[in-house]
Amino acid sequence: MGEHLTFIGSVTAQLVRAVPVTLLILAVSGVCATVLATGLTAMSVARSPLPRLIQRTWTFLFRGTPLILQIFMIYYGFAMVPWIRHGLLWAAFRDPVFCTCLAMTCCCSAYIAEIFRGALAAVPRGEIEAGRACGMTGFLLLRRVIAPSLIRIALPSYSNEIIMMTKSTSLASTITVLDITGVAQQVIAHSYRTLDVFCAAAALYLLINATLSTLLTALERRLDVDRAPTPLAPIPPTLEPLS
Amino acid sequence: MTVPPPVLTATNIRKSFGDREVLAGISLEAREGEVISILGGSGSGKSTFLRCLNLLEVPDEGQIAIGDVQAPLTRNRHGRLEVSDGRAAARLRTQTAMVFQGFNLWPHLTVLQNVMEAPLRVHRRDRDEVLATARSLLERVGMAGFHAAYPKRLSGGQQQRVAIARALATNPKLVLFDEPTSALDPERVREVLALMRSLAEEGRTMIVVTHEMAFARDVSSRVVHLMNGRVESSGPPAHMFGPDASPAFRAFLSPAAL
Ligand SMILES: Nc1ncnc2c1ncn2[C@@H]1O[C@H](COP(=O)(O)OP(=O)(O)O)[C@@H](O)[C@H]1O
Numbered sequence: 001m002g003e004h005l006t007f008i009g010s011v012t013a014q015l016v017r018a019v020p021v022t023l024l025i026l027a028v029s030g031v032c033a034t035v036l037a038t039g040l041t042a043m044s045v046a047r048s049p050l051p052r053l054i055q056r057t058w059t060f061l062f063r064g065t066p067l068i069l070q071i072f073m074i075y076y077g078f079a080m081v082p083w084i085r086h087g088l089l090w091a092a093f094r095d096p097v098f099c100t101c102l103a104m105t106c107c108c109s110a111y112i113a114e115i116f117r118g119a120l121a122a123v124p125r126g127e128i129e130a131g132r133a134c135g136m137t138g139f140l141l142l143r144r145v146i147a148p149s150l151i152r153i154a155l156p157s158y159s160n161e162i163i164m165m166t167k168s169t170s171l172a173s174t175i176t177v178l179d180i181t182g183v184a185q186q187v188i189a190h191s192y193r194t195l196d197v198f199c200a201a202a203a204l205y206l207l208i209n210a211t212l213s214t215l216l217t218a219l220e221r222r223l224d225v226d227r228a229p230t231p232l233a234p235i236p237p238t239l240e241p242l243s
Numbered sequence: 244m245t246v247p248p249p250v251l252t253a254t255n256i257r258k259s260f261g262d263r264e265v266l267a268g269i270s271l272e273a274r275e276g277e278v279i280s281i282l283g284g285s286g287s288g289k290s291t292f293l294r295c296l297n298l299l300e301v302p303d304e305g306q307i308a309i310g311d312v313q314a315p316l317t318r319n320r321h322g323r324l325e326v327s328d329g330r331a332a333a334r335l336r337t338q339t340a341m342v343f344q345g346f347n348l349w350p351h352l353t354v355l356q357n358v359m360e361a362p363l364r365v366h367r368r369d370r371d372e373v374l375a376t377a378r379s380l381l382e383r384v385g386m387a388g389f390h391a392a393y394p395k396r397l398s399g400g401q402q403q404r405v406a407i408a409r410a411l412a413t414n415p416k417l418v419l420f421d422e423p424t425s426a427l428d429p430e431r432v433r434e435v436l437a438l439m440r441s442l443a444e445e446g447r448t449m450i451v452v453t454h455e456m457a458f459a460r461d462v463s464s465r466v467v468h469l470m471n472g473r474v475e476s477s478g479p480p481a482h483m484f485g486p487d488a489s490p491a492f493r494a495f496l497s498p499a500a501l
């Protein structure tokens with residue numbers, strides 16, 4: 001029994017050292033995918049057909065194929081392409097962490113763009129018209145009227161996507177990355193104590209996702225004007241007309 | 244007596260949606276201080292006409308000028324009118340304001356922020372001045388105690404009064420109202436109409452699409468009846484609500500009497 005606990009303790013310590021790798025992949029691909037998704041969303045409502053076609057094709061390709069295949073294609077496939085193998089980019093494409101981040105950015109940007117697109121369509125037209133009617137255009141309208149509503153509408157689905165991404169980072173272990181899952185498999189290869197090790201790894205993923213989802217829920221509550229603290233003065237207790 | 248200068252000149256406005264011709268050539272001039280009520284059956288193109296005036300809708304034909312600034316409408320190579328200069332169109336809109344049937348306040352901003360938004364961000368006026376104006380406007384519409392509330396928490400009548408304060412915050416030359424009381428409970432209609440009457444009395448130039456006949460009769464300087472995409476008849480309320488009004492307008496007023 002004592003030996004068992006010691007083993008779990010030492011495994012957990014080893015797995016915790018791999019947490020930064022998992023978080024790095026999540027952070028890089030999360031940020032890049034969100035930025036790319038913003039661009040794709042803009043393309044999806046462009047006036048000219050070409051950007052719209054690009055967005056639709058992007059979504060079709062990256063949402064329609066397994067992420068693990070995309071990772072393999074980038075990591076193993078690109079190594080077969082001579083101009084990549086012998087080009088300046090090789091330093092990046094030989095790095096499995098880079099390849100994972102790239103694949104996840106492409107794949108998840110397609111999903112996030114769909115979330116943003118749906119949210120954009122759900123922003124009440126009247127709010128936008130009120131902005132246009134008083135002379136707002138372009139970036140001002142986007143920043144002051146569209147984005148605040150869009151973010152509030154998109155946030156629940158977006159949070160969900162980030163949680164999914166956390167779990168997807170484990171695919172990096174299939175191309176030699178020593179993230180939480182990669183280290184877990186390594187330890188199992190030496191110790192054969194499969195269940196203990198995977199349970200410890202699962203606990204770490206749970207911890208990461210619980211933290212993320214707490215943060216995102218806090219953000220959601222903060223943005224919800226019905227709960228937010230009033231910025232200027234207390235609202236009078238009765239909301240009856242004054243006259 | 245000198246005639247006040249025109250604030251709005253709309254000439255021969257036409258608009259179709261697909262095959263359906265909604266506006267079949269409407270002209271309207273509003274002089275400073277005039278209150279024009281636009282009446283007409285549902286679907287007669289009242290909203291579409293109003294939305295053409297501030298270019299929320301681009302007319303197929305016609306010209307619009309606010310003051311002496313012509314709206315930047317030019318024909319493209321297919322012969323259709325389009326807004327040739329988005330910035331100029333936006334600048335034109337900054338001279339007008341619109342009050343909507345559904346209020347359309349920005350839900351993520353407080354009452355005070357809603358009122359301050361356009362003068363602050365679009366007109367880039369001085370913050371202290373904007374704040375002072377916003378506070379006095381909220382006072383005026385009876386919403387001063389609610390400056391920190393979010394729109395969702397307010398009743399429809401309260402939201403519409405805030406929306407009117409928001410419309411006035413930039414001191415526009417022309418205020419367009421699209422059925423401002425149609426979404427309100429009967430008790431709330433009165434408070435909004437009283438406010439609009441006081442705006443008319445202080446000389447605001449207003450174009451009001453409404454179904455409130457008492458408002459049209461007592462407050463407006465001119466009544467315009469839209470029917471089948473045209474001005475069926477128009478005139479001062481004394482004429483329009485008198486015995487010599489056009490039969491079609493009389494029928495519109497009391498369909499049961501026919
Ligand atoms: N964006 C649009 N696309 C297609 N048809 C429209 C659009 N806006 C209005 N219409 C049609 O134009 C007609 C006039 O509408 P509207 O101006 O809203 O009338 P009113 O405000 O007088 O009730 C209606 O038949 C309506 O269905």
Ligand SMILES: [Mg+2]
Nearest residue numbers: 289290291422
């Ligand atoms: Mg209407």
